Amino acid sequence: MKLTIVLCLSLLLAGSVFGQKAEKIVIDGSTTVGPIAKAFAEYYMKNNPGVNITVSESGSGNGAKSIVNGSCQVASMSRLMKANEYEAAIGSEVLPVTHVVALDGIAMIVHPGNPVKKMTVDQVKQVYLGKIANWKQLGGPDKPIIIISRDTNSGTYETFEGKVMKGEKIAKNCEYVGSNGAIRQRVQSTPNALGYVGIGFIDNTVKALEINDVYPTPETVRKGTYPIARPLYMITNDYPKMGSHLYQFVSMYLTKKGQEIIEEIGFVPVTAY
Amino acid sequence: MKEKQNTLILSKGASRWRRLASFCLQGTLLVVTSLSLVAVLFIIYYIARDAWPFFQLNGLKEFFTSTHWYPSRHPEEFGALSIFVGSGLVTLTSILIAVPLGIAAAICLSDILPFHVRQMVKPVIEILAAIPSVAFGFFALVVFAPLLQSNGGTFLTIAFLIMAFPVSTIGLMIISKLLADRFKKDAKAVRIGAFLLLAAPVAWGMIRVCHILIRIPINSGTNTLNVSVILAVMALPTIVSVAEDALQSAGRELREGSYALGATRAETIFKVVIPAAGSGIIAAVILGVMRSIGETMVVWMASGNAAQIPDPWFNILQPVRTLTATIAGDMGEADQVTGSARYHVLFAMALCLLLFSFLSNLISEWIVNRSRKKLGLK
Numbered sequence: 001m002k003l004t005i006v007l008c009l010s011l012l013l014a015g016s017v018f019g020q021k022a023e024k025i026v027i028d029g030s031t032t033v034g035p036i037a038k039a040f041a042e043y044y045m046k047n048n049p050g051v052n053i054t055v056s057e058s059g060s061g062n063g064a065k066s067i068v069n070g071s072c073q074v075a076s077m078s079r080l081m082k083a084n085e086y087e088a089a090i091g092s093e094v095l096p097v098t099h100v101v102a103l104d105g106i107a108m109i110v111h112p113g114n115p116v117k118k119m120t121v122d123q124v125k126q127v128y129l130g131k132i133a134n135w136k137q138l139g140g141p142d143k144p145i146i147i148i149s150r151d152t153n154s155g156t157y158e159t160f161e162g163k164v165m166k167g168e169k170i171a172k173n174c175e176y177v178g179s180n181g182a183i184r185q186r187v188q189s190t191p192n193a194l195g196y197v198g199i200g201f202i203d204n205t206v207k208a209l210e211i212n213d214v215y216p217t218p219e220t221v222r223k224g225t226y227p228i229a230r231p232l233y234m235i236t237n238d239y240p241k242m243g244s245h246l247y248q249f250v251s252m253y254l255t256k257k258g259q260e261i262i263e264e265i266g267f268v269p270v271t272a273y
Numbered sequence: 274m275k276e277k278q279n280t281l282i283l284s285k286g287a288s289r290w291r292r293l294a295s296f297c298l299q300g301t302l303l304v305v306t307s308l309s310l311v312a313v314l315f316i317i318y319y320i321a322r323d324a325w326p327f328f329q330l331n332g333l334k335e336f337f338t339s340t341h342w343y344p345s346r347h348p349e350e351f352g353a354l355s356i357f358v359g360s361g362l363v364t365l366t367s368i369l370i371a372v373p374l375g376i377a378a379a380i381c382l383s384d385i386l387p388f389h390v391r392q393m394v395k396p397v398i399e400i401l402a403a404i405p406s407v408a409f410g411f412f413a414l415v416v417f418a419p420l421l422q423s424n425g426g427t428f429l430t431i432a433f434l435i436m437a438f439p440v441s442t443i444g445l446m447i448i449s450k451l452l453a454d455r456f457k458k459d460a461k462a463v464r465i466g467a468f469l470l471l472a473a474p475v476a477w478g479m480i481r482v483c484h485i486l487i488r489i490p491i492n493s494g495t496n497t498l499n500v501s502v503i504l505a506v507m508a509l510p511t512i513v514s515v516a517e518d519a520l521q522s523a524g525r526e527l528r529e530g531s532y533a534l535g536a537t538r539a540e541t542i543f544k545v546v547i548p549a550a551g552s553g554i555i556a557a558v559i560l561g562v563m564r565s566i567g568e569t570m571v572v573w574m575a576s577g578n579a580a581q582i583p584d585p586w587f588n589i590l591q592p593v594r595t596l597t598a599t600i601a602g603d604m605g606e607a608d609q610v611t612g613s614a615r616y617h618v619l620f621a622m623a624l625c626l627l628l629f630s631f632l633s634n635l636i637s638e639w640i641v642n643r644s645r646k647k648l649g650l651k
Contacts, residue, residue: 084613146493151578151602152345161345169343172355175495175592176578178602182414189419192492 023245025053026072029063031179032156032198033076033232036102039261040252044245051245059153067235068092073246075235078104079158095238101253103268105199105221105229106160107208109184111191116140118210121227125164127194130171135192147174148186148195156180159230160196196228200266218268232267317627324624327351327617336621342580342594344603344615351618355582357625359497359593360566363576366501366589367508367565372558374505375512379557382513383520384528384542395517402510406570413503413575418494425491425590430483437482441475489590495577497589503571508561515560519553520546552641559637563630566597573598596622 027037034057041053055076063075064085069092081089081096089096108124110116116138119127126132128147136142149170150157161167177183183195188205199216202208208216212227220226240247252258259269328336331351339352378398382391421428445468453464491498523546531541547554577592578599584591600619 144492153603158345167346169341169346172340172581173579173592175493176594176602178573182574185415186418186495189415190422190493 023051025051025074025246025249026066027053027055027074027076027234028058028066028072029074029076030060030078030156030232031057031154032078032104032200033101033234035200035265036232036253036262036267037074037076037234039265040249040258043257043261044249044252048245048248053249060158061153063235064089067096067237068094070094070237073236074250077233077235078154078156078230080233081235096235097237097239099234099236099250099253100231100270101234101250102232102262103221103229103270104232105216105226105268106156106163106196107199107202107216108194108196108211108228109187109202109206109208110194111187112205112207113191114140114207116209118213120212121164124211125166125168128165128170128174129168130173143192146190146193147171148183148190148193149174149176150180150183150196151176151178154179156196156198160228163228163230198267202266218263221268231270320620320623320627323617323620325617327614327621330614330617336618340580340582342599344618349614351614353596353599353618353622355580356594356596356599356622358582358586359576359580360595360597362497362583362586362589362593363500363504363572363595364562364565366497367504368558368562370501370505371508371512371561371565375509375557375561376516376554378509378513379516379520379554380542380547382517384538384546395514398513399510401506402514406507406568407574409503409507410571410574413499413571414495417499417503418575421491421494421496421499425494426487426489428491429486429489433482433486434479437479441479445471445475491590493577493592495575496592497576497583500572500576501589503575504565504568507568507571508564511564512557512561515557516550516554519550519557522553523549552644555640555644556637559633562633566626566629569597569601573601578602596626 025041027041029037034055037055041055045051045053060075060077060079063072063077064081066072067075068085068089075096080098086096108119114135116135119138123132123138127138127145128149130147132138133145134142135145147170149160161170175186177186177195180197180201183197184201184203184206187193187195197206199208199218199221202216214220214226216226216228221229234250236246236250240250253262253270259271262269336351336353337357338354339350340355341350341352342356343350382395386394448471449464449467452467453460456463527545527549528541531545536545572595576595576598578594579592580594580599581591583589583593600622603615603619
């Protein structure tokens with residue numbers, strides 16, 4: 001124990017004195033990509049003691065903002081940058097380069113006690129439009145549906161809006177929640193709730209529904225048969241210099257270990273070797 | 274004596290030195306004091322500056338009259354009426370819960386409990402104010418919301434009984450006392466008889482209400498009721514503490530004078546102490562209102578954030594969205610780089626909140642001054 005501490009200290013000292021100066025990588029953005037960034041950061045820092053990586057999760061919009069104003073090196077985002085964000089970036093001489101690091105399916109989740117097993121994308125849309133308001137209409141009990149959505153500032157919300165709502169308005173009685181974890185918490189404690197989370201957040205406290213007869217799994221997302229799915233991005237200012245820590249970090253999703261990490265935390269690797 | 278005075282007279286040089294030092298110190302204090310004033314002015318200026326473009330772009334009508342809040346769609350819709358209603362409803366409900374409780378607790382602490390009990394209880398109440406609001410929010414979301422969903426009717430019934438039982442008992446006692454006072458003979462028997470006779474229909478009525486309440490389903494635990502109860506608990510220490518101080522400062526002489534004139538304790542409290550402490554109690558209430566309307570974390574976590582006007586409007590069992598939660602929740606996506614309307618609308622809301630608290634401060638000042646004048650204190 002003592003020996004390891006001494007070793008660590010001397011390594012740190014050696015690193016700070018002889019090694020390249022401690023590099024700092026700041027990551028900001030989506031709460032969906034956050035777990036990937038964190039797991040990558042943990043693994044990367046373990047193997048490169050000289051590098052300090054901080055990950056904050058403040059939403060895709062904030063990630064874009066941070067990369068534009070230079071307060072982070074990597075923006076983790078669950079959507080592409082919007083046209084006006086690109087404009088702002090170019091205006092501040094930032095060239096956003098997008099790396100697709102993983103795929104994510106959005107799972108519709110209900111309380112485990114809910115007998116409903118499957119819905120179609122159109123049914124999900126009708127529920128969120130407020131046109132289907134009772135579980136009876138979906139073959140469930142005679143109970144009103146509590147619809148729960150992510151806050152409008154989340155990338156998950158925007159993907160849901162694009163993939164399911166297709167631009168139509170979500171009903172006014174929809175509840176808005178600040179994070180994937182909070183939606184899962186609300187759904188597991190609310191028998192009549194319907195919510196959506198990234199498939200990385202499915203666990204046995206909630207039940208994921210089959211959408212168009214396809215259950216949300218990594219395989220179905222990668223094959224493209226699961227309908228509510230999207231790529232997840234990391235965005236850097238310009239393509240990072242080959243061999244730099246930043247380069248190694250954002251291309252970690254291509255390595256075997258990177259793919260294992262992505263699978264471990266419930267997302268889908270882009271490439272299936 | 275004379276010698277002592279002499280020591281206080283300073284030499285001319287020292288006096289100049291002293292005057293300079295005192296001038297410097299006074300100047301520093303003035304700067305420090307005016308800093309807070311300047312900070313307030315700057316806050317108002319910057320919020321107004323960022324709110325102005327929104328009203329320029331979208332005008333006032335949609336913001337204040339429409340209930341369509343779709344800030345992320347194209348075209349965007351910024352109807353904040355339902356959000357104003359949500360804020361108002363949450364504040365009103367929490368104040369309806371907190372004010373009677375708070376003032377009752379303050380009276381109890383200042384006039385009824387023995388001194389040593391008060392010394393122990395008051396700090397405990399004030400500890401409530403030290404709990405961070407996110408802890409309250411977590412409790413509201415993780416404990417209280419599921420409780421309301423699974424046992425909503427039971428909760429409503431128990432809350433109703435807790436409120437109705439003492440109120441109706443005291444009411445019945447007062448009515449039967451008033452009735453008994455009319456009879457010279459057998460006053461005591463009449464009093465007990467009237468009490469029992471009136472108690473039966475009141476109890477029946479209460480049981481009927483309980484029957485209705487216990488069947489009310491609460492579909493979603495994150496609603497106005499949930500946050501109002503939590504906000505009431507959060508506003509309580511403020512209200513109790515300020516109101517109790519006001520009641521204390523009414524003074525011992527006033528109470529003794531009242532007792533000397535033959536007033537009972539109830540008469541003293543209601544007719545002497547409370548009117549004398551009225552301005553302080555109103556200040557306490559307004560501080561409680563400000564605490565409720567300005568609270569963000571709890572309402573963001575547990576109000577449901579649905580931008581709707583409940584149907585009917587006083588339905589506190591439906592989720593609502595408040596101004597503070599909207600500002601906190603939408604700030605991430607609101608684009609300050611490009612200065613979109615979505616960014617400025619949040620400042621428009623902040624400006625409304627600011628103006629509201631400014632107004633309620635003015636009103637409370639005005640009430641306090643007026644009641645002071647009426648009592649001839651100033």
